[in-house]
Amino acid sequence: MSIQTRRERERAERERLIIRAARELAESEGWDAVTTRRLAQEIEYSQPVLYSHFKGKDAIMAAVAIEGCADLAVELHAARTAAADPRRTLANVAAAYVGFAERRPALYDAMFTHIVDLPFATAEAPPALQEAFGELRETVRPLVRDDETEADLGALTEVFWSGMHGLVTLTRNGRFRPEHHDRRMALLLDRLSR
Amino acid sequence: MSIQTRRERERAERERLIIRAARELAESEGWDAVTTRRLAQEIEYSQPVLYSHFKGKDAIMAAVAIEGCADLAVELHAARTAAADPRRTLANVAAAYVGFAERRPALYDAMFTHIVDLPFATAEAPPALQEAFGELRETVRPLVRDDETEADLGALTEVFWSGMHGLVTLTRNGRFRPEHHDRRMALLLDRLSR
DNA sequence: TCCTTTTTCTAGCAATGCTAGGAACGAGAG
């Protein structure tokens, strides 16, 4: 019993180590540098050990992505509860979201562009993810009009999210002129808040 | 002289063949299926021939992406000039954009998510790309307010583009509940057109 | 101390993008 639990504890510890190493490597050198060999070397184990914890590289990226969602949720929450004025709150949260994406591009990619087989808008979605979405939803709530339903709140949140996600990805891939970054964000917020 | 031109003509012909094969393969089986070996087999030449035309696989994808931009520009133009009412036009163009992305996901990815080293928002950007952006800009023009500058038009166009791009990518990766697709689009258009 | 079970590593597979080297081809001269 005690031995069993110790083993499980050590295994869980190593699993966290893998996730942390993958994340740090991705953030410092990009996901291309995160090969199974490099990752194995980083954690000082051989490659097959990775596969005893995760089904494959995608699963490792998914685990990193979930961690990233938790971080994003924290930052969004801080931004949302900083100011009282709803309009100001919207801008704060948007800045926090975009700032997160710019500060941790590799992490952001794992969360929202790379992984596909991660349950998202369902009940089985990771709690961290639902939490992050919840922060966005509460930020958007004041923007819903009287004649709009509760379902509109969810949809409008997704529209808000889409706008920011589009800005982030298209900007980073060089699709936009970088100098108008603030102006674009201001326009998005202006139009969303009527 | 004549021989030289014939050779150049045949070379150009083969280059188009490569692009077409890559595009068809990507559209029917996804970009993962577009390997250099498979592509070589498809055009009935050996792999090195590909590299005599393009610097690498990315360059082939870029060529396909440019073709896609031309197609998109055509569809956007048709949608923009179909109706007279600006509000209706906005919805038409948006539907055309999203429809294009859903109908040709692989092509869309090559254009707006995969390729990075393609000049975009500069003077050296491919004409097809500037044309597509121009269609969006003219669609958005009626939405610019009196107190907003000409630079705001460009920025607002990019915001419009961002919103649609975000909707498209997040929807396809399973980040959204699919059933609210139309509602999201309606909300985006509503907020953008005040 | 020995056996069994679990864990871990070595070595290798198939597939990828890409490239060097020589083979085959074609055009012009004799």
Next chain:
DNA sequence: CTCTCGTTCCTAGCATTGCTAGAAAAAGGA
């Protein structure tokens, strides 16, 4: 028609990738 030279093209291979089988080692229990 034949030879030569330059161009074009293909065969074969490299390095790297994700992933895995089977042996080796370690750990635990008798």
